[in-house]
Amino acid sequence: MTSAALVAPYQDLRRETLARDRGLREKVMSLDAAAQLVRDGEHVAIGGCTLSRTPMAMIWALIRAKRRKLTISRSITSTEGDLLLAAGVSNHVITSWFSQGIVWGVSKVMRHYTERKLARFDEWSHMSIGLRYRAGAMGLPFMPSRSMLGSDVGERVADQTKTMACPFTGEPLVLLPALNPDVALIHVQRCDAFGNAQLDGLQFMDIDIAMAAKRVILTTERIITNAQIRRLPDATRIPFFAVEAVVEVPIGCAPHECYGVYEPFFAALDDYAQRVAGDAVAGCRQYLEEYYYAPTSWPEYLSRIGMEATLDACRRGRSVYND
Protein backbone atom coordinates (compact mmCIF):
# COMPACT_ATOMS: atom_id res chain seq x y z
CA MET A 1 0.00 0.00 0.00
CA THR A 2 1.30 3.48 -0.82
CA SER A 3 1.89 5.95 1.98
CA ALA A 4 -0.59 8.40 0.46
CA ALA A 5 -3.34 5.82 0.55
CA LEU A 6 -2.56 5.02 4.18
CA VAL A 7 -2.47 8.49 5.64
CA ALA A 8 -4.80 11.32 4.65
CA PRO A 9 -2.77 14.22 3.15
CA TYR A 10 -2.66 16.93 5.79
CA GLN A 11 -3.73 19.82 3.56
CA ASP A 12 -6.76 17.81 2.35
CA LEU A 13 -7.69 17.04 5.93
CA ARG A 14 -7.49 20.71 6.92
CA ARG A 15 -9.42 21.86 3.85
CA GLU A 16 -12.20 19.33 4.49
CA THR A 17 -12.39 20.34 8.12
CA LEU A 18 -12.60 24.05 7.34
CA ALA A 19 -15.30 23.35 4.77
CA ARG A 20 -17.54 21.78 7.40
CA ASP A 21 -20.38 23.90 8.80
CA ARG A 22 -18.94 24.54 12.23
CA GLY A 23 -21.54 27.03 13.41
CA LEU A 24 -23.65 26.46 16.50
CA ARG A 25 -26.65 24.98 14.70
CA GLU A 26 -29.24 22.33 15.40
CA LYS A 27 -28.63 19.03 13.65
CA VAL A 28 -31.25 16.67 15.02
CA MET A 29 -32.50 14.14 12.48
CA SER A 30 -33.95 10.64 12.10
CA LEU A 31 -31.95 7.39 11.95
CA ASP A 32 -32.87 7.03 8.27
CA ALA A 33 -31.70 10.54 7.42
CA ALA A 34 -28.44 9.99 9.31
CA ALA A 35 -27.86 6.73 7.42
CA GLN A 36 -27.89 8.76 4.18
CA LEU A 37 -24.79 10.61 5.40
CA VAL A 38 -22.75 7.42 5.01
CA ARG A 39 -21.69 6.53 1.48
CA ASP A 40 -20.74 3.15 0.04
CA GLY A 41 -17.05 2.32 0.32
CA GLU A 42 -16.35 4.68 3.21
CA HIS A 43 -14.35 4.01 6.36
CA VAL A 44 -16.71 3.97 9.32
CA ALA A 45 -15.29 3.97 12.84
CA ILE A 46 -17.55 2.53 15.52
CA GLY A 47 -17.47 3.90 19.05
CA GLY A 48 -17.69 1.93 22.28
CA CYS A 49 -15.94 -1.38 22.87
CA THR A 50 -17.09 -5.01 22.75
CA LEU A 51 -20.55 -4.98 24.37
CA SER A 52 -20.43 -1.37 25.52
CA ARG A 53 -21.97 1.75 24.03
CA THR A 54 -22.17 0.13 20.61
CA PRO A 55 -24.13 2.51 18.33
CA MET A 56 -26.42 -0.39 17.45
CA ALA A 57 -29.40 1.68 16.28
CA MET A 58 -27.20 3.50 13.76
CA ILE A 59 -25.74 0.18 12.59
CA TRP A 60 -29.31 -1.11 12.30
CA ALA A 61 -30.13 1.86 10.05
CA LEU A 62 -27.00 1.36 7.89
CA ILE A 63 -27.83 -2.31 7.38
CA ARG A 64 -31.41 -1.41 6.44
CA ALA A 65 -30.11 1.28 4.06
CA LYS A 66 -28.08 -1.49 2.35
CA ARG A 67 -24.75 0.29 2.47
CA ARG A 68 -22.01 -1.65 0.69
CA LYS A 69 -18.24 -2.15 0.92
CA LEU A 70 -17.76 -0.19 4.13
CA THR A 71 -14.46 -0.52 5.97
CA ILE A 72 -15.24 -0.82 9.65
CA SER A 73 -12.79 0.02 12.42
CA ARG A 74 -13.32 -0.44 16.16
CA SER A 75 -11.25 -1.02 19.28
CA ILE A 76 -12.84 -4.45 19.76
CA THR A 77 -15.54 -5.86 17.48
CA SER A 78 -18.43 -7.92 18.82
CA THR A 79 -21.79 -9.06 17.38
CA GLU A 80 -22.18 -5.87 15.33
CA GLY A 81 -19.22 -7.09 13.25
CA ASP A 82 -20.97 -10.40 12.53
CA LEU A 83 -24.09 -8.53 11.42
CA LEU A 84 -22.25 -6.05 9.19
CA LEU A 85 -20.44 -8.91 7.43
CA ALA A 86 -23.48 -11.16 7.08
CA ALA A 87 -25.63 -8.29 5.79
CA GLY A 88 -23.08 -7.58 3.07
CA VAL A 89 -22.47 -4.05 4.39
CA SER A 90 -18.79 -4.48 5.21
CA ASN A 91 -16.01 -6.58 3.76
CA HIS A 92 -13.09 -5.09 5.68
CA VAL A 93 -12.69 -4.90 9.45
CA ILE A 94 -9.82 -3.17 11.26
CA THR A 95 -9.77 -4.17 14.92
CA SER A 96 -7.80 -5.80 17.72
CA TRP A 97 -10.24 -8.57 18.64
CA PHE A 98 -13.30 -9.90 16.86
CA SER A 99 -15.85 -12.22 18.47
CA GLN A 100 -19.04 -11.84 20.50
CA GLY A 101 -17.22 -12.03 23.84
CA ILE A 102 -14.92 -14.39 25.73
CA VAL A 103 -17.78 -16.29 27.39
CA TRP A 104 -19.36 -17.08 24.00
CA GLY A 105 -16.20 -18.36 22.28
CA VAL A 106 -14.90 -17.70 18.76
CA SER A 107 -17.38 -16.12 16.32
CA LYS A 108 -18.29 -18.60 13.58
CA VAL A 109 -19.60 -15.77 11.44
CA MET A 110 -16.22 -14.01 11.61
CA ARG A 111 -14.54 -17.33 10.86
CA HIS A 112 -16.75 -17.96 7.82
CA TYR A 113 -16.04 -14.59 6.20
CA THR A 114 -12.35 -14.36 7.05
CA GLU A 115 -11.30 -17.97 6.48
CA ARG A 116 -13.00 -18.01 3.06
CA LYS A 117 -11.43 -14.63 2.30
CA LEU A 118 -14.82 -13.05 1.73
CA ALA A 119 -13.78 -10.29 4.10
CA ARG A 120 -10.51 -8.83 5.27
CA PHE A 121 -9.72 -8.68 9.00
CA ASP A 122 -6.71 -6.46 9.74
CA GLU A 123 -5.55 -7.26 13.26
CA TRP A 124 -3.70 -4.55 15.18
CA SER A 125 -2.92 -4.49 18.87
CA HIS A 126 -5.49 -2.66 20.99
CA MET A 127 -3.14 0.21 21.84
CA SER A 128 -2.03 0.50 18.21
CA ILE A 129 -5.62 1.04 17.07
CA GLY A 130 -5.98 3.66 19.80
CA LEU A 131 -2.77 5.44 18.84
CA ARG A 132 -3.78 5.45 15.18
CA TYR A 133 -7.04 7.24 16.04
CA ARG A 134 -5.11 9.55 18.37
CA ALA A 135 -2.65 10.50 15.63
CA GLY A 136 -5.66 11.23 13.43
CA ALA A 137 -7.22 13.34 16.18
CA MET A 138 -3.95 15.24 16.69
CA GLY A 139 -3.52 16.12 13.03
CA LEU A 140 -0.34 14.08 12.83
CA PRO A 141 0.47 11.47 10.17
CA PHE A 142 1.70 8.81 12.60
CA MET A 143 2.36 7.95 16.22
CA PRO A 144 5.47 6.14 17.46
CA SER A 145 5.03 3.17 19.79
CA ARG A 146 7.02 0.48 21.56
CA SER A 147 4.29 -2.13 21.17
CA MET A 148 3.82 -4.65 18.34
CA LEU A 149 7.57 -4.97 17.75
CA GLY A 150 8.91 -8.49 17.41
CA SER A 151 5.52 -10.16 17.07
CA ASP A 152 3.69 -11.63 14.09
CA VAL A 153 0.86 -9.14 14.73
CA GLY A 154 3.30 -6.39 13.86
CA GLU A 155 4.84 -8.43 11.03
CA ARG A 156 1.47 -9.03 9.40
CA VAL A 157 0.66 -5.33 9.11
CA ALA A 158 4.27 -4.35 8.32
CA ASP A 159 3.19 -3.11 4.89
CA GLN A 160 1.17 -0.44 6.71
CA THR A 161 3.77 0.59 9.31
CA LYS A 162 7.37 1.76 9.41
CA THR A 163 10.03 1.13 11.99
CA MET A 164 12.75 3.55 12.85
CA ALA A 165 15.49 4.17 15.38
CA CYS A 166 14.50 7.01 17.69
CA PRO A 167 16.42 10.11 16.51
CA PHE A 168 17.20 10.98 20.16
CA THR A 169 17.99 7.62 21.76
CA GLY A 170 18.40 5.16 18.93
CA GLU A 171 15.75 2.85 20.36
CA PRO A 172 13.60 0.87 17.91
CA LEU A 173 10.08 2.26 17.44
CA VAL A 174 7.15 1.32 15.25
CA LEU A 175 5.38 4.19 13.48
CA LEU A 176 1.62 3.70 13.29
CA PRO A 177 -0.22 5.49 10.46
CA ALA A 178 -2.99 7.89 11.50
CA LEU A 179 -6.59 6.78 11.06
CA ASN A 180 -8.94 9.55 9.93
CA PRO A 181 -12.23 7.72 9.41
CA ASP A 182 -14.73 9.16 6.94
CA VAL A 183 -17.47 8.74 9.52
CA ALA A 184 -17.58 8.04 13.26
CA LEU A 185 -20.67 6.48 14.81
CA ILE A 186 -20.83 7.24 18.53
CA HIS A 187 -23.57 6.62 21.06
CA VAL A 188 -23.69 8.77 24.21
CA GLN A 189 -25.89 9.11 27.27
CA ARG A 190 -26.82 12.72 26.45
CA CYS A 191 -26.08 15.61 24.14
CA ASP A 192 -27.77 18.81 23.03
CA ALA A 193 -29.29 19.54 19.63
CA PHE A 194 -25.99 21.08 18.51
CA GLY A 195 -24.01 17.91 19.27
CA ASN A 196 -22.25 18.80 22.53
CA ALA A 197 -21.90 15.28 23.90
CA GLN A 198 -21.50 14.19 27.51
CA LEU A 199 -20.29 10.71 28.30
CA ASP A 200 -20.65 8.74 31.51
CA GLY A 201 -18.35 5.92 32.56
CA LEU A 202 -15.85 4.34 30.22
CA GLN A 203 -14.89 6.50 27.25
CA PHE A 204 -13.06 3.80 25.27
CA MET A 205 -11.55 5.46 22.14
CA ASP A 206 -14.57 7.63 21.40
CA ILE A 207 -13.06 11.08 21.90
CA ASP A 208 -10.12 10.34 19.61
CA ILE A 209 -12.43 8.74 17.04
CA ALA A 210 -14.70 11.80 17.05
CA MET A 211 -11.82 14.24 16.65
CA ALA A 212 -10.10 12.12 13.98
CA ALA A 213 -13.20 11.57 11.82
CA LYS A 214 -14.35 13.71 8.94
CA ARG A 215 -17.99 13.39 10.01
CA VAL A 216 -19.51 12.35 13.35
CA ILE A 217 -22.97 10.86 13.70
CA LEU A 218 -24.08 10.93 17.32
CA THR A 219 -26.87 8.81 18.63
CA THR A 220 -27.97 9.61 22.15
CA GLU A 221 -30.15 8.22 24.92
CA ARG A 222 -31.62 11.69 25.32
CA ILE A 223 -31.31 15.23 24.01
CA ILE A 224 -30.86 17.86 26.69
CA THR A 225 -30.83 21.65 26.37
CA ASN A 226 -27.72 23.65 25.62
CA ALA A 227 -28.31 25.43 28.96
CA GLN A 228 -27.89 22.09 30.75
CA ILE A 229 -24.65 21.43 28.83
CA ARG A 230 -23.33 24.84 29.86
CA ARG A 231 -24.01 24.08 33.53
CA LEU A 232 -21.53 21.18 33.39
CA PRO A 233 -19.14 21.96 30.54
CA ASP A 234 -16.43 19.81 32.11
CA ALA A 235 -18.62 16.76 31.42
CA THR A 236 -18.71 17.55 27.68
CA ARG A 237 -16.34 15.24 25.81
CA ILE A 238 -17.15 15.96 22.15
CA PRO A 239 -17.61 19.55 20.95
CA PHE A 240 -20.59 20.46 18.75
CA PHE A 241 -18.49 21.60 15.76
CA ALA A 242 -17.14 18.07 15.23
CA VAL A 243 -20.66 16.67 14.94
CA GLU A 244 -22.70 16.36 11.75
CA ALA A 245 -25.88 14.70 13.01
CA VAL A 246 -27.71 14.06 16.28
CA VAL A 247 -30.26 11.28 16.57
CA GLU A 248 -32.19 10.63 19.77
CA VAL A 249 -32.54 6.85 20.23
CA PRO A 250 -33.45 5.63 23.71
CA ILE A 251 -32.02 2.15 24.40
CA GLY A 252 -29.96 2.67 21.25
CA CYS A 253 -27.29 0.06 22.08
CA ALA A 254 -29.54 -2.94 22.75
CA PRO A 255 -28.68 -5.76 23.23
CA HIS A 256 -25.33 -4.23 24.22
CA GLU A 257 -24.93 -1.92 27.22
CA CYS A 258 -24.95 1.83 27.80
CA TYR A 259 -23.15 2.79 31.00
CA GLY A 260 -25.46 3.73 33.84
CA VAL A 261 -28.57 3.24 31.69
CA TYR A 262 -28.68 -0.49 30.88
CA GLU A 263 -26.34 -3.47 31.15
CA PRO A 264 -26.01 -6.05 28.36
CA PHE A 265 -29.21 -7.95 27.58
CA PHE A 266 -27.66 -11.30 28.49
CA ALA A 267 -30.63 -13.49 27.48
CA ALA A 268 -30.73 -11.81 24.05
CA LEU A 269 -26.98 -12.29 23.67
CA ASP A 270 -27.27 -15.96 24.62
CA ASP A 271 -30.10 -16.30 22.11
CA TYR A 272 -27.95 -14.75 19.37
CA ALA A 273 -25.03 -17.04 20.28
CA GLN A 274 -27.32 -20.06 19.98
CA ARG A 275 -28.60 -18.94 16.56
CA VAL A 276 -25.07 -18.76 15.17
CA ALA A 277 -23.83 -21.93 16.88
CA GLY A 278 -24.90 -24.24 14.03
CA ASP A 279 -24.93 -22.87 10.48
CA ALA A 280 -23.55 -19.50 11.52
CA VAL A 281 -24.28 -17.54 8.35
CA ALA A 282 -27.83 -18.87 8.00
CA GLY A 283 -28.42 -18.22 11.69
CA CYS A 284 -27.08 -14.70 11.42
CA ARG A 285 -29.16 -13.96 8.32
CA GLN A 286 -32.27 -15.28 10.04
CA TYR A 287 -31.50 -12.97 12.96
CA LEU A 288 -31.10 -10.05 10.53
CA GLU A 289 -34.44 -10.94 8.98
CA GLU A 290 -36.25 -10.95 12.32
CA TYR A 291 -34.53 -8.03 14.02
CA TYR A 292 -33.21 -5.80 11.25
CA TYR A 293 -35.42 -6.08 8.18
CA ALA A 294 -38.84 -7.00 9.57
CA PRO A 295 -39.28 -4.26 12.22
CA THR A 296 -40.17 -0.89 10.73
CA SER A 297 -38.84 1.16 13.64
CA TRP A 298 -36.30 0.97 16.46
CA PRO A 299 -39.11 0.69 19.06
CA GLU A 300 -40.42 -2.30 17.10
CA TYR A 301 -36.92 -3.84 17.21
CA LEU A 302 -36.94 -3.33 20.98
CA SER A 303 -40.40 -4.90 21.25
CA ARG A 304 -38.97 -8.04 19.69
CA ILE A 305 -36.25 -8.12 22.33
CA GLY A 306 -39.03 -7.67 24.83
CA MET A 307 -40.26 -5.36 27.56
CA GLU A 308 -39.19 -7.66 30.39
CA ALA A 309 -35.65 -8.01 29.05
CA THR A 310 -35.43 -4.24 28.55
CA LEU A 311 -36.60 -3.41 32.05
CA ASP A 312 -34.23 -6.00 33.52
CA ALA A 313 -31.26 -4.56 31.60
CA CYS A 314 -32.25 -1.02 32.69
CA ARG A 315 -32.61 -2.03 36.34
CA ARG A 316 -29.11 -3.56 36.28
CA GLY A 317 -27.72 -0.63 34.30
CA ARG A 318 -28.91 2.03 36.70
CA SER A 319 -27.68 0.01 39.67
CA VAL A 320 -24.20 1.57 39.33
CA TYR A 321 -25.73 4.67 40.92
CA ASN A 322 -27.40 2.80 43.79
CA ASP A 323 -24.53 2.95 46.25
Add this chain to the structure above:
Amino acid sequence: MTEPAAAYTASELLAVMASRLLRDGQIVFAGVGVPLLAATLAQRNHAPHLTILFEGGTIGPFIVPGELPPSTNEQRCTRRANMVLPITDVLLLLQRGYVDVGFMGGAQIDRFGNLNSSFIGEADNPKIRLPGSGGGNDISSLTDMIVAMKHEKRRFVEKVDFITSPGWIGGGGTRAERGLPQGGMWRVVTDLAIMGFDANSREMKVLGLNPGVSREQVEDNTGFRLAFEARLETIEPPRQQELAVLRELDPQRLYTA
Protein backbone atom coordinates in the same frame (compact mmCIF):
# COMPACT_ATOMS: atom_id res chain seq x y z
CA MET B 1 -7.45 -34.79 40.16
CA THR B 2 -6.23 -37.89 41.87
CA GLU B 3 -7.84 -37.66 45.29
CA PRO B 4 -11.55 -37.30 45.97
CA ALA B 5 -10.71 -34.86 48.74
CA ALA B 6 -9.41 -32.46 46.14
CA ALA B 7 -12.83 -30.94 45.49
CA TYR B 8 -12.03 -28.06 43.17
CA THR B 9 -12.20 -27.44 39.45
CA ALA B 10 -9.18 -26.87 37.22
CA SER B 11 -10.11 -23.19 36.85
CA GLU B 12 -10.34 -22.78 40.63
CA LEU B 13 -6.93 -24.34 40.99
CA LEU B 14 -5.51 -21.94 38.39
CA ALA B 15 -6.99 -18.96 40.18
CA VAL B 16 -5.63 -20.03 43.59
CA MET B 17 -2.12 -20.81 42.33
CA ALA B 18 -1.94 -17.60 40.34
CA SER B 19 -3.17 -15.47 43.23
CA ARG B 20 -0.27 -16.69 45.35
CA LEU B 21 2.18 -15.28 42.79
CA LEU B 22 0.89 -11.73 43.20
CA ARG B 23 2.51 -9.40 45.75
CA ASP B 24 1.09 -6.62 47.89
CA GLY B 25 1.34 -3.15 46.37
CA GLN B 26 1.60 -4.37 42.80
CA ILE B 27 -0.19 -2.83 39.83
CA VAL B 28 -1.70 -5.74 37.91
CA PHE B 29 -3.08 -5.42 34.40
CA ALA B 30 -5.69 -8.18 34.40
CA GLY B 31 -8.01 -9.88 31.96
CA VAL B 32 -11.46 -11.03 33.08
CA GLY B 33 -11.96 -14.64 34.10
CA VAL B 34 -9.20 -16.41 36.03
CA PRO B 35 -6.85 -13.37 36.13
CA LEU B 36 -9.51 -11.16 37.70
CA LEU B 37 -10.52 -13.86 40.19
CA ALA B 38 -6.90 -14.50 41.12
CA ALA B 39 -6.12 -10.80 41.60
CA THR B 40 -9.24 -10.30 43.72
CA LEU B 41 -8.38 -13.35 45.82
CA ALA B 42 -4.88 -11.96 46.37
CA GLN B 43 -6.40 -8.65 47.50
CA ARG B 44 -8.60 -10.44 50.02
CA ASN B 45 -5.74 -12.51 51.43
CA HIS B 46 -2.15 -11.29 51.30
CA ALA B 47 -2.20 -8.27 48.95
CA PRO B 48 -4.72 -5.67 50.20
CA HIS B 49 -2.84 -2.86 48.42
CA LEU B 50 -2.76 -4.54 45.02
CA THR B 51 -4.36 -2.45 42.25
CA ILE B 52 -6.17 -3.96 39.27
CA LEU B 53 -6.14 -2.25 35.88
CA PHE B 54 -8.56 -3.26 33.11
CA GLU B 55 -7.84 -2.51 29.48
CA GLY B 56 -11.34 -1.04 29.15
CA GLY B 57 -9.94 1.92 31.08
CA THR B 58 -10.40 1.24 34.80
CA ILE B 59 -7.99 1.87 37.66
CA GLY B 60 -8.53 0.04 40.91
CA PRO B 61 -12.05 -1.43 40.75
CA PHE B 62 -13.53 -3.99 43.14
CA ILE B 63 -15.85 -6.45 41.47
CA VAL B 64 -19.25 -7.07 43.07
CA PRO B 65 -19.52 -10.79 43.92
CA GLY B 66 -21.86 -12.55 41.49
CA GLU B 67 -21.63 -9.70 38.98
CA LEU B 68 -18.51 -10.69 37.05
CA PRO B 69 -18.02 -8.73 33.83
CA PRO B 70 -18.29 -10.51 30.45
CA SER B 71 -15.29 -8.50 29.21
CA THR B 72 -13.00 -5.74 30.51
CA ASN B 73 -15.26 -3.13 28.94
CA GLU B 74 -18.58 -3.17 30.77
CA GLN B 75 -19.78 -1.03 33.66
CA ARG B 76 -19.26 -4.01 35.99
CA CYS B 77 -15.55 -3.32 35.55
CA THR B 78 -15.81 0.13 37.11
CA ARG B 79 -17.38 -0.60 40.50
CA ARG B 80 -15.70 1.39 43.27
CA ALA B 81 -12.88 2.31 40.88
CA ASN B 82 -10.50 5.18 41.59
CA MET B 83 -10.52 6.38 38.01
CA VAL B 84 -11.78 5.62 34.55
CA LEU B 85 -9.85 6.79 31.52
CA PRO B 86 -9.77 6.12 27.77
CA ILE B 87 -8.54 2.71 26.58
CA THR B 88 -5.46 4.17 24.89
CA ASP B 89 -4.41 5.94 28.09
CA VAL B 90 -4.76 2.91 30.34
CA LEU B 91 -2.67 0.92 27.86
CA LEU B 92 -0.10 3.72 27.80
CA LEU B 93 0.43 3.14 31.54
CA LEU B 94 2.14 -0.08 30.43
CA GLN B 95 4.43 1.82 28.09
CA ARG B 96 5.15 4.45 30.74
CA GLY B 97 6.20 1.65 33.09
CA TYR B 98 3.67 1.82 35.93
CA VAL B 99 2.60 -1.82 35.69
CA ASP B 100 4.28 -4.69 37.59
CA VAL B 101 2.46 -7.64 36.08
CA GLY B 102 0.25 -8.35 33.11
CA PHE B 103 -1.99 -11.32 33.69
CA MET B 104 -4.09 -13.14 31.14
CA GLY B 105 -5.37 -16.46 29.85
CA GLY B 106 -3.85 -18.23 26.87
CA ALA B 107 -5.03 -20.35 23.95
CA GLN B 108 -1.66 -21.65 22.70
CA ILE B 109 1.84 -21.21 24.13
CA ASP B 110 5.29 -22.39 23.07
CA ARG B 111 8.50 -23.25 24.92
CA PHE B 112 9.68 -19.63 24.81
CA GLY B 113 6.40 -18.37 26.26
CA ASN B 114 5.02 -16.85 23.06
CA LEU B 115 1.22 -16.81 22.93
CA ASN B 116 -1.05 -17.29 19.96
CA SER B 117 -4.65 -16.12 19.90
CA SER B 118 -4.85 -15.25 16.20
CA PHE B 119 -4.55 -18.24 13.86
CA ILE B 120 -4.51 -22.02 14.04
CA GLY B 121 -2.55 -23.12 10.97
CA GLU B 122 -1.04 -20.81 8.37
CA ALA B 123 -1.98 -17.17 8.84
CA ASP B 124 -2.63 -16.79 5.10
CA ASN B 125 -4.72 -19.91 4.99
CA PRO B 126 -5.79 -20.67 8.55
CA LYS B 127 -7.64 -23.72 9.80
CA ILE B 128 -9.19 -21.44 12.40
CA ARG B 129 -9.22 -17.67 12.57
CA LEU B 130 -9.16 -16.84 16.29
CA PRO B 131 -10.38 -13.51 17.73
CA GLY B 132 -6.93 -11.89 17.86
CA SER B 133 -4.74 -9.86 20.17
CA GLY B 134 -7.00 -7.42 21.97
CA GLY B 135 -4.63 -5.88 24.50
CA GLY B 136 -2.60 -9.08 24.74
CA ASN B 137 0.14 -7.94 22.38
CA ASP B 138 0.53 -4.60 24.18
CA ILE B 139 0.55 -6.12 27.67
CA SER B 140 3.09 -8.80 26.82
CA SER B 141 5.25 -6.36 24.85
CA LEU B 142 5.44 -3.85 27.66
CA THR B 143 5.49 -5.66 31.04
CA ASP B 144 6.25 -8.90 32.90
CA MET B 145 3.61 -11.53 32.30
CA ILE B 146 1.73 -14.28 34.11
CA VAL B 147 -0.40 -16.59 32.00
CA ALA B 148 -2.98 -18.99 33.41
CA MET B 149 -4.17 -21.77 31.12
CA LYS B 150 -5.19 -25.40 30.84
CA HIS B 151 -2.25 -27.78 30.42
CA GLU B 152 -2.94 -29.69 27.20
CA LYS B 153 -0.63 -31.02 24.53
CA ARG B 154 -2.42 -29.09 21.77
CA ARG B 155 -1.98 -25.86 23.75
CA PHE B 156 1.68 -26.41 24.76
CA VAL B 157 3.46 -26.58 21.42
CA GLU B 158 7.07 -26.45 20.29
CA LYS B 159 6.43 -23.31 18.27
CA VAL B 160 3.20 -21.34 18.09
CA ASP B 161 1.61 -20.96 14.66
CA PHE B 162 1.63 -17.17 15.12
CA ILE B 163 3.11 -14.89 17.77
CA THR B 164 0.20 -12.74 18.89
CA SER B 165 1.63 -11.85 22.30
CA PRO B 166 5.42 -12.03 22.41
CA GLY B 167 7.18 -14.03 25.11
CA TRP B 168 10.90 -14.60 24.72
CA ILE B 169 10.46 -14.88 20.90
CA GLY B 170 13.23 -17.32 19.86
CA GLY B 171 14.88 -17.58 23.28
CA GLY B 172 18.16 -16.14 24.56
CA GLY B 173 18.39 -12.42 23.84
CA THR B 174 16.05 -12.43 20.84
CA ARG B 175 13.24 -10.54 22.59
CA ALA B 176 15.45 -7.53 23.24
CA GLU B 177 17.02 -7.83 19.78
CA ARG B 178 13.57 -7.65 18.22
CA GLY B 179 12.87 -4.35 19.96
CA LEU B 180 11.45 -5.43 23.30
CA PRO B 181 14.11 -4.89 25.99
CA GLN B 182 11.37 -4.59 28.66
CA GLY B 183 8.97 -7.19 30.04
CA GLY B 184 8.71 -10.87 29.14
CA MET B 185 6.95 -14.04 30.18
CA TRP B 186 7.53 -14.64 33.91
CA ARG B 187 5.21 -17.44 35.04
CA VAL B 188 2.87 -19.93 33.39
CA VAL B 189 0.29 -21.36 35.75
CA THR B 190 -1.61 -24.47 34.71
CA ASP B 191 -3.79 -27.09 36.32
CA LEU B 192 -0.70 -29.33 36.46
CA ALA B 193 2.27 -27.13 37.34
CA ILE B 194 3.88 -23.74 37.71
CA MET B 195 6.53 -22.88 35.16
CA GLY B 196 9.13 -20.17 34.72
CA PHE B 197 11.86 -19.54 32.15
CA ASP B 198 15.59 -20.18 32.23
CA ALA B 199 17.45 -16.91 32.80
CA ASN B 200 19.78 -17.51 29.83
CA SER B 201 18.13 -19.78 27.28
CA ARG B 202 14.62 -18.48 28.15
CA GLU B 203 13.25 -21.98 27.73
CA MET B 204 10.21 -22.91 29.78
CA LYS B 205 10.98 -24.98 32.88
CA VAL B 206 8.83 -26.50 35.59
CA LEU B 207 9.28 -24.86 38.97
CA GLY B 208 6.73 -26.90 40.90
CA LEU B 209 4.11 -29.59 40.45
CA ASN B 210 0.54 -29.13 41.64
CA PRO B 211 -0.60 -31.50 44.41
CA GLY B 212 -0.99 -35.07 43.17
CA VAL B 213 0.56 -34.34 39.77
CA SER B 214 3.50 -36.41 38.50
CA ARG B 215 6.37 -35.31 36.32
CA GLU B 216 5.25 -37.79 33.65
CA GLN B 217 1.77 -36.31 33.61
CA VAL B 218 3.20 -32.88 32.83
CA GLU B 219 5.49 -34.32 30.15
CA ASP B 220 2.61 -36.28 28.58
CA ASN B 221 0.56 -33.10 28.28
CA THR B 222 3.30 -30.94 26.82
CA GLY B 223 4.17 -30.85 23.13
CA PHE B 224 7.86 -30.07 23.64
CA ARG B 225 10.75 -31.17 25.84
CA LEU B 226 10.22 -29.42 29.12
CA ALA B 227 13.05 -28.68 31.55
CA PHE B 228 12.54 -29.27 35.27
CA GLU B 229 14.09 -27.29 38.09
CA ALA B 230 16.49 -29.53 40.02
CA ARG B 231 14.66 -28.87 43.27
CA LEU B 232 10.94 -28.53 42.60
CA GLU B 233 8.88 -26.23 44.82
CA THR B 234 6.30 -27.84 47.07
CA ILE B 235 2.89 -26.47 46.20
CA GLU B 236 0.24 -26.47 48.92
CA PRO B 237 -3.24 -27.49 47.71
CA PRO B 238 -5.99 -24.85 47.64
CA ARG B 239 -7.28 -24.02 51.11
CA GLN B 240 -10.99 -24.03 51.89
CA GLN B 241 -10.84 -20.29 52.54
CA GLU B 242 -9.37 -19.62 49.10
CA LEU B 243 -12.01 -21.73 47.40
CA ALA B 244 -14.74 -20.07 49.45
CA VAL B 245 -13.67 -16.62 48.22
CA LEU B 246 -13.70 -17.79 44.59
CA ARG B 247 -17.15 -19.31 45.00
CA GLU B 248 -18.43 -16.14 46.60
CA LEU B 249 -17.09 -14.11 43.66
CA ASP B 250 -18.36 -16.49 40.97
CA PRO B 251 -21.42 -18.29 42.36
CA GLN B 252 -22.77 -18.97 38.84
CA ARG B 253 -19.44 -20.59 37.82
CA LEU B 254 -19.15 -18.30 34.83
CA TYR B 255 -15.37 -18.60 34.85
CA THR B 256 -14.70 -21.43 37.32
CA ALA B 257 -16.81 -24.31 35.94
